[in-house]
Amino acid sequence: MAALESPQPGTPTAMRNAFGNVLSVLILVLIGVLAFSIRLFSVIKYESVIHEFDPYFNYRVTQFLSKNGIYEFWNWFDDRTWYPLGRVIGGTVYPGLTLTAGTIWWVLNSLNIPLSVETVCVFTAPVFSAFASWATYLLTKEVKGSGAGLAAAALLAMVPSYISRSVAGSYDNEAVAIFALIFTFYLYIKTLNTGSLFYATLNALAYFYMVCSWGGYTFIINLIPMHVLLCIVTGRYSPRLYIAYAPLVVLGTLLAALVPVVGFNAVLTSEHFASFLVFIIIHVVALVYYIKGILSPKMFKVAVTLVVSIGMVVCFIVVAILVALVASSPTGGWSGRSLSLLDPTYASKYIPIIASVSEHQPPTWPSYFMDINVLAFLVPAGIIACFSPLSDASSFVVLYIVMSVYFSGVMVRLMLVLAPAACIMSGIALSQAFDVFTGSIKYQLGASSNSTDDAEDNTSTNNAPKDDASAGKTDKGEEIVKERSSKKGKKKEREPADKPSVKSKIKKKALVLPLEASIVALLLLIMLGAFYVIHCVWAAAEAYSAPSIVLTSQSRDGLHVFDDFRESYAWLSHNTDVDDKVASWWDYGYQTTAMANRTVIVDNNTWNNTHIATVGTAMSSPEKAAWEIFNSLDVKYVLVVFGGLIGYPSDDINKFLWMVRIGGGVFPHIKEADYLRDGQYRIDSEATPTMLNCLMYKLSYYRFVETDGKGYDRVRRTEIGKKNFKLTHFEEVFTSHHWMVRIYKLKPPRNRIRGRTKKLKSKTSSGLSSKSVKKNPWI
Amino acid sequence: MVKSTSKDAQDLFRSLRSAYSATPTNLKIIDLYVVFAVFTALIQVAYMALVGSFPFNSFLSGVLSCIGTAVLAVCLRIQVNKENKEFKDLAPERAFADFVLCNLVLHLVIINFLG
Numbered sequence: 046m047a048a049l050e051s052p053q054p055g056t057p058t059a060m061r062n063a064f065g066n067v068l069s070v071l072i073l074v075l076i077g078v079l080a081f082s083i084r085l086f087s088v089i090k091y092e093s094v095i096h097e098f099d100p101y102f103n104y105r106v107t108q109f110l111s112k113n114g115i116y117e118f119w120n121w122f123d124d125r126t127w128y129p130l131g132r133v134i135g136g137t138v139y140p141g142l143t144l145t146a147g148t149i150w151w152v153l154n155s156l157n158i159p160l161s162v163e164t165v166c167v168f169t170a171p172v173f174s175a176f177a178s179w180a181t182y183l184l185t186k187e188v189k190g191s192g193a194g195l196a197a198a199a200l201l202a203m204v205p206s207y208i209s210r211s212v213a214g215s216y217d218n219e220a221v222a223i224f225a226l227i228f229t230f231y232l233y234i235k236t237l238n239t240g241s242l243f244y245a246t247l248n249a250l251a252y253f254y255m256v257c258s259w260g261g262y263t264f265i266i267n268l269i270p271m272h273v274l275l276c277i278v279t280g281r282y283s284p285r286l287y288i289a290y291a292p293l294v295v296l297g298t299l300l301a302a303l304v305p306v307v308g309f310n311a312v313l314t315s316e317h318f319a320s321f322l323v324f325i326i327i328h329v330v331a332l333v334y335y336i337k338g339i340l341s342p343k344m345f346k347v348a349v350t351l352v353v354s355i356g357m358v359v360c361f362i363v364v365a366i367l368v369a370l371v372a373s374s375p376t377g378g379w380s381g382r383s384l385s386l387l388d389p390t391y392a393s394k395y396i397p398i399i400a401s402v403s404e405h406q407p408p409t410w411p412s413y414f415m416d417i418n419v420l421a422f423l424v425p426a427g428i429i430a431c432f433s434p435l436s437d438a439s440s441f442v443v444l445y446i447v448m449s450v451y452f453s454g455v456m457v458r459l460m461l462v463l464a465p466a467a468c469i470m471s472g473i474a475l476s477q478a479f480d481v482f483t484g485s486i487k488y489q490l491g492a493s494s495n496s497t498d499d500a501e502d503n504t505s506t507n508n509a510p511k512d513d514a515s516a517g518k519t520d521k522g523e524e525i526v527k528e529r530s531s532k533k534g535k536k537k538e539r540e541p542a543d544k545p546s547v548k549s550k551i552k553k554k555a556l557v558l559p560l561e562a563s564i565v566a567l568l569l570l571i572m573l574g575a576f577y578v579i580h581c582v583w584a585a586a587e588a589y590s591a592p593s594i595v596l597t598s599q600s601r602d603g604l605h606v607f608d609d610f611r612e613s614y615a616w617l618s619h620n621t622d623v624d625d626k627v628a629s630w631w632d633y634g635y636q637t638t639a640m641a642n643r644t645v646i647v648d649n650n651t652w653n654n655t656h657i658a659t660v661g662t663a664m665s666s667p668e669k670a671a672w673e674i675f676n677s678l679d680v681k682y683v684l685v686v687f688g689g690l691i692g693y694p695s696d697d698i699n700k701f702l703w704m705v706r707i708g709g710g711v712f713p714h715i716k717e718a719d720y721l722r723d724g725q726y727r728i729d730s731e732a733t734p735t736m737l738n739c740l741m742y743k744l745s746y747y748r749f750v751e752t753d754g755k756g757y758d759r760v761r762r763t764e765i766g767k768k769n770f771k772l773t774h775f776e777e778v779f780t781s782h783h784w785m786v787r788i789y790k791l792k793p794p795r796n797r798i799r800g801r802t803k804k805l806k807s808k809t810s811s812g813l814s815s816k817s818v819k820k821n822p823w824i
Numbered sequence: 825m826v827k828s829t830s831k832d833a834q835d836l837f838r839s840l841r842s843a844y845s846a847t848p849t850n851l852k853i854i855d856l857y858v859v860f861a862v863f864t865a866l867i868q869v870a871y872m873a874l875v876g877s878f879p880f881n882s883f884l885s886g887v888l889s890c891i892g893t894a895v896l897a898v899c900l901r902i903q904v905n906k907e908n909k910e911f912k913d914l915a916p917e918r919a920f921a922d923f924v925l926c927n928l929v930l931h932l933v934i935i936n937f938l939g
Contacts, residue, residue, distance in 0.1 A: 240910060242899050242922035246929050284902040284910060292899060292926060295892040299933045302884065309880060331898070338907065339843040347832045 072195055073182060077175035080202035083582065084171040087212045087590035093167050096592040098632060098649050100216035101639035103142055104166050106134060107216075110147040111162050118143075119305070125644045126634060127656065128626050128679065136305040137652070141225070141258030142218050145169065170211040170220035177224040178202040181465060181472075184231035187238055188438040189430070189473045192480070197472025200577075205584035206416035206464035212590050219461055222259030227465050229255050229265055230445070233289055234438045240285035242292065249296035256301045263316040264462060266297065268448055270323035272441045277330050281437060287331050294324045315371045325363055329356035408457035415584070416460050419577045420467040427470030430477045446470055475570070482567050485558040594636070596693065607691060609785035610636065613684070616779050617641035617788065621682060627788075628675055629684035630664065630697055630704060631657055637684065646678055654711065661708030664701070664741045665715050671740040672774035675791055683775065683789045687745045690752060690784040692759035699760065701741050702726055729763040737767045740775075744789055747772055752784070854901045858894045865890035885934045892930045896923055 087096070095104045110118045119135040126132050150165040178198040186194035201207065210219040232248035235241075256262045273290045276282060298320075301311040311317055333353065337345050413421055424446060431439035446466040453463040558566075591597075596607040617627065618641040627643045634648020647657045663674040675683065688696035697704075702717065709715040719735040720726070728742065736742060750756040750768040757764050772789070779788040847855075868886045877883045903911045903919035911919070 240903070241914070242896070242903070242919070242926050245899070246922070246926045249929070284908055288899045288902065291895045292892070295888055295895050296926075296930055296933065299885070299888050299892070299930070299937055302881070303933065303937055309884075312884060336840070339847075340839060344836060344839045347836050351833065351836065 069191055069195065073179060073198065076178050076182075076195075076198050076202050079199070080175040080178045081171045083203050083585045084174060084208060084212045086586045087214050087592060088167070090586070090590055091592050091595055091597075093164065094214055094592050094594065095163065095166060095216055095639075096212070096214040096594070097217075098635050099218075100166075100214070102635040102649065103146075103216050103218070104163065105635075105639040106138060106143045107146050107150075107166055108162050109134075110143055111150050115144075115147075125638050125642070126648050126650075127653065128644045128646050130653065130656065132650065132652075137650070139218055139258055139260065139306055140304070141254060141256075142169070142216070142221050144257065145173075145221055146216070166216045167214045170215050170217075171213050173221045173224045174202070174207065174211045177207070177227055177465070180224055180227040180231055181468060184227055184234060185469050185472050187231060187234040188436075188442050188469070189476065193469075193473040193476035195472075196475045197469045200420065200471055200475075201465060201468040203578070203581040203585070204417060204420065204464045204468055205581055205589065206460050208581070208585045209416070209589040210461055212585065214592055218259045219261075222255060222261060223461060223465065225251060225255035225258050226261065226265065226462070230441075233269055233293070234441060236289040236293075237285055237437050237441075240283075240288050242288060245288055245292045246296070248289070249293050249300060252293065252297045253300035253303070256297075256304050256307055261459075261462065262301070264448075264452070266301075266317055266320050268445060269293065270320045271448070272444050273323050273327060275440060275444060276437060277326065279440075281440075282327075282330050282334060283437075284331075286437070287327060290327055291324065294320050315367075318367050318371070322363065322367065325360060329360065332356070405456050405458060407455060408453065408460060412457060412460070413453075415588070417464055417467045418580050419573060420471040423471035423474045424467050426474035426478070427472070430473045431470070442466070442469055442473075478566070478570065481558065482563040482570075486560060486563045486567075488557055489560040489563075598691075607693070607783050607785060609781035609783050611640065613779060613781045613786035613788060614640035616781075617643055617682070617684075620779070625681040626679050627682045627684055628660060628663070628678065628680040629686075630660065630700060632700070633684060633686065643682075646680065654707070658708045658711035661704035661706075662712045662715055664697075664704045665708050665720070665739050667738050668740055668743060668772065668774050672791060676794070681791060682778070683740075683744065683791070685741065685744045685787050685789075687784055687787055688760050689745065689749065689758035689765075693785055694760050696745075696760065696785075697741060698728065698745050698758075704741065727763070728758065728761055728765055730766045732766045742767070743770065743772060744775065744787060747777060747787070747789075749784075848906070851901055851905060854897050854904075858897045858901070861890045861894035861897065865894070879939065881937055881939045885937045889931065889934045892934075893927070896926050896930065899923070899926075 095101055106118075109121060113121075118140075121134040122131055123134045124131045146162075146166050146169045149169065150160065150162055153160050153165065178201045181201040182191075182194040182198035184194075185197040207223060210217060211223070229248060229251040232244055232251050236244040236248050252262070252265060255265060269290065273286060276286055298311050298317070301307050301317075302309060312321075333349075333356070408416075428443055428446065431443050446463075446469075449459070449463040449466045452459040594610045598605045598607070614636065617637070621627075621641075621643060623642070625643055626646065627637055627641070628646045629637060631647040631649055631651060634645040634650075637643055637645045638648065647653075647660050651657060659674060659678070663671040666674065686693075686696045687698070688694060689698070702720070705715055705717050705720050709717055719733060720739070722731050722733050722736075728736065728746075746756065746758075746765050746767070747770070749758075749765060755764055756768045774792055775789040776792055777787065778790045779786075781787070865887050868883065868890065872883050872887075900919055900923040902908060903914055903922075904916045905911070
C-alpha cells in the first residue's frame with residue numbers, strides 16, 4: 046500500500062495505514078463470501094447433491110472414512126468395483142480431499158454440529174475456493190503489493206474456469222488442489238522474498254498437502270525448478286533462492302513418498318527428475334558463489350576454471366545416470382498422462398482410454414473466452430507490468446503463466462491451472478492501470494487548484510513526450526476491466542490516490558495522463574468489469590451448475606426435470622440382490638457403486654485397460670457373444686444410458702465408438718471400420734449390419750419404435766435403422782421414466798433339452814438374420 | 825603448461841586455505857557438520873551399491889535424512905554468516921529456531937517413512 050512507503054510517520058499516515066488494513070481485511074472477507082456464494086447456484090437451482098461421476102466416488106470414500114476411521118481407510122480393499130479384481134482404495138487414491146472433508150466433518154461433529162457427510166462434501170469446494178482467493182491475495186501481494194492482491198483475489202473468486210470445478214456439490218480433487226497449488230506458490234515466493242527457513246518448512250508442508258490432493262502436483266515440482274534454473278541462468282542467484290529451493294526438494298520428496306499413491310514414484314519417475322537435477326545445479330552454483338565471495342578476483346578466475354569444470358563433469362555424470370535410468374524404465378519413465386502433455390498427440394495415438402475422456406482433449410478457442418473471459422486480454426498487460434521492475438517473484442509469475450498457457454492448450458482440464466495465473470496477471474494489470482489513471486486524475490485536480498499556470502506548464506511539457514505512453518495506456522485501458530462492484534471501486538481509487546501525496550512530485554509527473562483520457566479509461570474499466578461480473582454470474586448460474594445427475598430442460602409448457610439416473614439407481618438398490626454384478630460403460634461405475642451399492646465391472650478409475658476393453662468388446666459384439674462375455678464375468682444386469690427419446694446427447698450410443706476403439710485395442714476382432722459406413726458413424730437404415738446387430742444398439746433401441754411408431758432418435762436426428770427386433774439373451778427389467786436408463790437382465794442359460802434348444806436356435810437365427818422384420822416368430 | 829596449472833592450483837589452495845581460516849569458528853563447526861552429513865550419505869550410497877537397495881524406503885530415508893541435514897545446515901550457515909548482507913536483520917537465535925523446527929519436521933517425516 047502506498048501509505049506503507051511513506052517516510053514520515055505522521056499521524057494521518059498511520060491512521061490511513063490502519064484504515065487501509067482494516068478495509069483490506071473487510072474486502073477479503075467480502076471476497077470470501079462472494080467466492081462461496083457464487084458457487085451456491087447449483088444448490089439453489091437444483092438441490093444439495095453430489096455432482097457428476099468422480100465426486101460420487103470421493104463421497105463414497107469419505108463415507109467409509111467417517112464410518113471406519115483412518116486406519117481402516119488406508120487398508121480398505123474395495124470388492125464392489127472392478128469385479129472380479131477389486132481395488133485397493135487406500136493405496137490408489139489421492140487422499141487429500143477425503144481427509145479434508147472427513148476432518149471437517151469430524152470437527153463439526155465433535156462441536157455438536159450434526160451435519161451429514163453429504164452436506165460437508167457438497168460445501169467443501171465452495172469453502173476452499175474462498176481459501177483459494179485468499180491465497181491468491183497473499184501470492185499477488187508478495188509479487189506486486191496488496192492493491193494487485195485484492196484485485197487478483199476478487200477476479201479469482203469468480204473466474205468461470207475455477208467455478209466449473211468447484212460449484213457446491215462438485216466434490217472433486219481439484220476443489221482443494223487449486224487452493225493448495227496457489228498456497229504452495231505463495232509460500233515459495235514468501236520464502237524467496239524473506240529467506241526464512243520457517244516459510245521453507247511451511248512450503249514443504251503445503252506441497253505435501255498438494256501431493257495428497259491431486260496428481261497435478263507434478264506441475265509444481267517442475268515449475269519451481271524451472272524458475273530456479275531461470276534465476277540462475279539470468280544471474281539472479283541469491284542465498285534466498287537456495288533456502289527456498291533446497292529444503293523444499295529434500296522435504297518435499299520425502300513427504301511425497303509418504304503418500305501411498307505416489308510412494309517411490311517420487312524418486313523413480315522422470316516427472317520428478319528435473320527437480321533433482323536443478324537441486325544439484327543449485328549446489329554447484331552456491332559453491333561457486335561462496336568461493337567467489339571469499340577469494341580475491343584474480344584467484345577466483347583461476348578457481349573458476351577448476352571448480353566450474355569439475356562441476357560440469359559432475360553434472361554430466363549425473364545427467365548420464367538419469368538418462369540411463371529413464372531409458373531403462375518402461376515408457377521412458379513417463380506416465381501416459383504426462384507424456385500426452387509433452388506430446389499432445391501421444392494419447393490419441395497410443396492410449397484411447399486417455400483420449401476418450403473429453404476433459405483430456407485440447408480446448409477450443411471459444412472455451413478460453415468462456416473460461417477466463419476478459420482476463421485473456423488483461424494477461425499481456427499484466428506480463429508487461431511484471432517486467433517493470435522484474436523481481437524474482439514477478440519472474441516466477443511470468444513463468445507460471447507461460448507454462449500454464451502451454452499446458453492448457455494441451456488438455457482442457459488444465460485450464461484450471463491457467464485460471465489462477467490469469468487472475469494474478471490481470472489483477473496486477475488492473476491495479477497498475479488504476480494506479481496510473483487515478484494518480485494522474487488526482488494530480489491534475491490538485492495541480493489545477495494550486496498553481497494553475499505552473500501546473501499547466503508542467504503538464505503540457507510532460508504531455509508531449511508522454512503522448513505515446515498515454516495512447517498506449519488508454520488503448521490498454523479500453524480492454525482492461527474493472528471487476529468489482531462500485532463500492533470496492535471507490536476503495537481502489539482511494540488507494541492509489543494516496544500515492545501522489547507521499548511520492549515525490551518528479552516521479553509522479555512521469556505517470557501523468559490527460560484528465561479526460563484518464564476518466565474515460567476509468568469508466569471503460571468499470572464498464573468492462575461489470576461485463577466480466579455478468580459473464581461470471583451467468584456462467585455460474587447457467588453453464589456450470591448442472592449436477593448432471595438431475596437434468597432440466599426449459600420448454601414452452603414449463604420446466605421439465607429428468608431425474609432418471611437416481612430413479613434407476615434406486616431401482617437397482619431395491620430390486621436386485623446385494624451381491625449382483627452390474628455391467629455398464631465405465632462412466633457410470635462410480636455412480637452405481639455409490640448410489641445403488643452394487644458391484645460393478647469397471648468404473649471411472651480406468652486403471653485396467655484390458656478390463657474396460659472387455660466390457661467395450663461385449664457392448665460391440667452381437668448378442669450371443671456379448672452374453673457369453675458378460676456371463677463369464679458373472680454379470681446379472683446390464684445398464685445402458687439412452688438419450689434418444691428426450692435428446693440427451695451424452696448417452697452410450699454417442700460414446701459407442703470409444704467402446705469400439707478401446708475394445709479393438711485389446712481384442713483385434715473388433716474393428717472400427719465395421720461400425721462405420723463410408724467413415725461415417727450412423728444408426729439409421731444406412732448403418733452397417735455389424736452396427737445394427739451389436740449389443741449396444743439393441744439394448745438402446747429395444748422397443749423404441751413403440752414410443753412414437755417411427756423410432757425417431759432425437760439426438761442423432763434420424764429414424765433408427767432397425768426397428769422391430771427381439772432380444773434373445775437379455776430381458777428388459779427396467780426402463781426409467783424418460784427412457785434415459787435402461788436395465789436388462791441376462792437370461793439364464795437354457796436347459797439343455799435337445800429338441801427345444803434346436804427349435805429355439807433356429808428361431809433365434811431367423812429372428813436375427815431377418816433384416817426387414819415382417820414376420821416376427823416371437824409374436 | 826602443466827607446471828603453471830599445478831602452480832596455479834597450489835596458489836589457489838593456499839589462498840583458499842588462508843581465506844577459509846578467517847571464517848568464524850561457529851561457521852567452521854557448521855561446515856564440519858555438513859561435511860560429516862554428506863560423508864554419511866556417501867557411505868550409505870556406497871553400501872547400497874554393494875549390498876542392494878532392498879528396503880528401499882530405509883535407504884531413501886537414510887540418505888535423504890543426511891542430505892536434508894546437510895542442506896538445512898547450509899541454510900543455517902547462510903543465515904548466520906555475518907557477511908551475507910541480506911540476512912542482517914535476522915537474529916542468529918531466530919535462524920537457529922527455524923533450523924530446529926525444520927529439522928524436527930524432517931526427522932518426524934523420516935521416522936514415519938522408515939517403515
